[in-house]
Amino acid sequence: MITETAPPEVQKRSQRRHIDDNVIRNLGLVGVLILLIVVGIITKPDLYSDPTWVKNNFLTILQQASAIGVVTVGMTFVIIGGGIDLSVGAIIALAGVWATTLATQSYGAAGMIFTALVVGICVGLVNGVLISYGKLVPFIATLAMLVAARGLAAQISGKQTQVSANTTINDIASTKLLGIPLLVWILALVVAAGWVLLNRTTFGRRTVAVGGNPEAARLAGINIKRHTLLLYALSGLCCGIAAIMLTSQATSAQAAMANLYELDAIAAAIIGGTLLSGGRGTIIGALFGVLVFSTITNLFAINNLSTEVQNMVKGGIIVLAVLIQQFRFRSVTQLLKR
Amino acid sequence: MSALSRRRVLFGGAAVGAGALLTACTSNTPENNAQVNTNTDASANPNAAPGQKVVIGFSAPAADHGWIAAITNNAKAQAAAYPDVEFKPVEAGADAAAQRAAISTLISQKPTVIVMLPHDGKELNSAGIEAMAAGIPVINLDRAFPSMAAYRLQIKGDNFGMGLAAGNYIAQQLKAKGVSAPIIGEIPGIDSLELTQERSEGFKNALAAHGFKVANRRPAEFTADSGQAAATALLQALPKMDALWNHDDDQGIGVLAAIKQANRSEFFMVGGAGSKQAIDAISADNSVLKATVTYSPSMASSAITLARLIGQGKGMSDLVELQVPKEITLASETITKDNASQYAKLGF
The missing domain is CATH 3.40.50.2300 (Response regulator)
Incomplete structure (x- = not known):
């Protein structure tokens, strides 16, 4: 595998192997995506023969991946940092509901966006404080938050669907820039920012260090507690952004929204090559993971196949992706050792 | 005062301010539109x-x-x-x-x-x-x-009857328009529930009586965001559609949003349950939503x-029996533009 990085003599051997592995993994996911699209072309040639439909279809796949994609970026950071965030769906619901109360709506679009983002960050901070300083296991702390945040969302909304009367917010979902939906631009921006943050900043390096070997990271002078706190706040921020995106798409918010997003985000991060035990993972891989799921949903929809089968296939792909990655990872490392 | 503590004061102040603002933002005063029988005039009844x-x-x-x-x-x-x-x-x-x-x-x-x-x-x-x-x-x-x-x-309520009513309305409208081989979409709620299966069965039966069938069926989860996702997938799968039945008006908020976002209007849609918002939209007649079947x-x-x-x-004074009957199943009624004003008070 050829990499675009500096000549080998500059790079450490282990680092090169790491990059090679990521590239192979992402190419594998691109292969899966192409395979899914080819299956679509074979099963629905009449639809795929219309270029306008095909263009629309790809934009739809990207658009349906946008909110969950943003959540997955935050989730990837948390998992690389050695944690897990089960509360993302609940945070989206709370942020969405909080941003669409009649009181918040009276402050206009800016007030709604501000509220969603601040609620997201604050809930993330609470998660982070419980985990870093309260020494709760991330699984337990965020599981508790999952229940509590949905409860609070139900309390605030009075269990009703809150319709957004704000046209600026509602128009986000139908606005296009240069022919591409605004939601897809937001996803692209978040992914780009996530990539830079993970790969080009000390924050990113520290995240990998904290997740890979917390003790070594501590000895190297990293404030693990504060860093963990920030990771959960980051995940919360991503949920706040996703809450606005979803509220715009559905022109409403309710306590039951973003149901099971935590599982979709974790699954996408994992098939994107993020190690559940932390210390390794890529943003681009996570993006491909989300796109694979979005493409499967699209493939099943255009063929009118039942969602039960779709869920079974999704489960199968998660297992298969991890199995293939393990196999690839082993064989590649063996090849390089020779 | 050191720079650090000043920063802390600023951050703390901002946090308290944001907190106060957010707490103010939880207030919600929903309008009260309970459905009450106000016929409590003892001389008449x-x-x-x-x-x-x-x-x-x-x-x-x-x-x-x-x-x-x-x-x-x-x-x-x-x-x-x-x-x-x-x-x-x-x-x-x-x-x-x-x-x-x-x-x-x-x-x-x-x-x-x-x-x-x-x-x-x-x-x-x-x-x-x-x-x-x-x-x-x-x-x-x-x-x-x-x-x-x-x-x-x-x-x-009558779940099977709801599907039947939706299917009959859609079939009648399509017959009136002279569409011979219509493309019909369906967006049910949570698919594993018995009530969803009964509704879909009724819908299928009614359509079959007219020789029609469902072209594509994408279940949602009774929430607006799942309705939006299901409708987006359905619209993509059916580039041209004649009619759509969405089982639930709550998820219908998302379904209607998806239809607007996809810029589609070549078909008509029937809702389900009979929410106030759906009834208002039907009487305003400014969207694809033309009817809803009640499950009130x-x-x-x-x-x-x-x-x-x-x-x-x-007993119930209009009936001969001296006691209230043992079983009552509400009929699923079809609300259209013509009778929407009558039903406005029954919307929830």
């Missing part, structure tokens, strides 16, 4: 004359959806309309076991009648039998008990009215 005091124990699951919220609101509002009714709601808890325990406690308080929307009819069957054995008539709301001995009155939470108001009659030993 002898049954409305205040009678013996009736204590109605009420138990329904916590609402996670507009429909269940409307059930509880309606029951409360209808009970308040009668001076001789004391309304005693008990928390149904998180699941069937918790509701069973709550009903046991309620039985020991000896209310005159119990009105119950069970978490699950089968699992609450024993609670119904227990109350009936204690001499307290049980009124089952919507989710039937398997045993006839577990209830005095059952009042429920007004049944909770009627259940309270009937519970009062049962508690006072009265």
Whole structure:
């Protein structure tokens, strides 16, 4: 595998192997995506023969991946940092509901966006404080938050669907820039920012260090507690952004929204090559993971196949992706050792 | 003062400010649109004359959806309309076991009648039998008990009939337009529920009677965001469509948003349940939504009215029988632009 990085003599051997592995993994996911699209072309040639439909279809796949994609970026950071965030769906619901109360709506679009983002960050901070300083296991702390945040969302909304009367917010979902939906631009921006943050900043390096070997990271002078706190706040921020995106798409918010997003985000991060035990993972891989799921949903929809089968296939792909990655990872490392 | 502490003060101040602003933002004053039978004029209706005091124990699951919220609101509002009714709601808890325990406690308080929307009819069957054995008539709301001995009155909606009504309306409209091989889409709610399957079965039957069938079916989850996702997928799968039935008006908010976002308008849509928002949209006639088939939470108001009659030993005055019948299934009605004004007060 050829990499675009500096000549080998500059790079450490282990680092090169790491990059090679990521590239192979992402190419594998691109292969899966192409395979899914080819299956679509074979099963629905009449639809795929219309270029306008095909263009629309790809934009739809990207658009349906946008909110969950943003959540997955935050989730990837948390998992690389050695944690897990089960509360993302609940945070989206709370942020969405909080941003669409009649009181918040009276402050206009800016007030709604501000509220969603601040609620997201604050809930993330609470998660982070419980985990870093309260020494709760991330699984337990965020599981508790999952229940509590949905409860609070139900309390605030009075269990009703809150319709957004704000046209600026509602128009986000139908606005296009240069022919591409605004939601897809937001996803692209978040992914780009996530990539830079993970790969080009000390924050990113520290995240990998904290997740890979917390003790070594501590000895190297990293404030693990504060860093963990920030990771959960980051995940919360991503949920706040996703809450606005979803509220715009559905022109409403309710306590039951973003149901099971935590599982979709974790699954996408994992098939994107993020190690559940932390210390390794890529943003681009996570993006491909989300796109694979979005493409499967699209493939099943255009063929009118039942969602039960779709869920079974999704489960199968998660297992298969991890199995293939393990196999690839082993064989590649063996090849390089020779 | 050091720079660090000043920063902390600033951050702290900002956090407190944001907190205060956010707390102010949780206020919600929803309009009260409970469905109450206000026909309490005793001269016109002898049954409305205040009678013996009736204590109605009420138990329904916590609402996670507009429909269940409307059930509880309606029951409360209808009970308040009668001076001789004391309304005693008990928390149904998180699941069937918790509701069973709550009903046991309620039985020991000896209310005159119990009105119950069970978490699950089968699992609450024993609670119904227990109350009936204690001499307290049980009124089952919507989710039937398997045993006839577990209830005095059952009042429920008609899921199969809802699908039938939607299918018949769509078929009639398409026939009137002269569409011979229509492309029909369907967006059900949570697919694993029996009620969803009954609705879809009714829809399929009605269409089959006219030689039509469903071209694509994408289930949602009764929430607006899942409705948006399902509708987006459906619209992409069917580049041209003639008619669409969406089972639930709450998820319909998302379905309508998706249709608008996809810039589609070549078909007409039928909703389900009969929310206030859907009825308003139908009478305004400015979207693809042209009709909705009811599954009305007004049944909770009627259940309270009937519970009062049962508690006072009265019958329904228009019928010959001296007692309230044992089973009532509401007809699923089709709301269109023509009759929307009549139904406006029944929207939830």
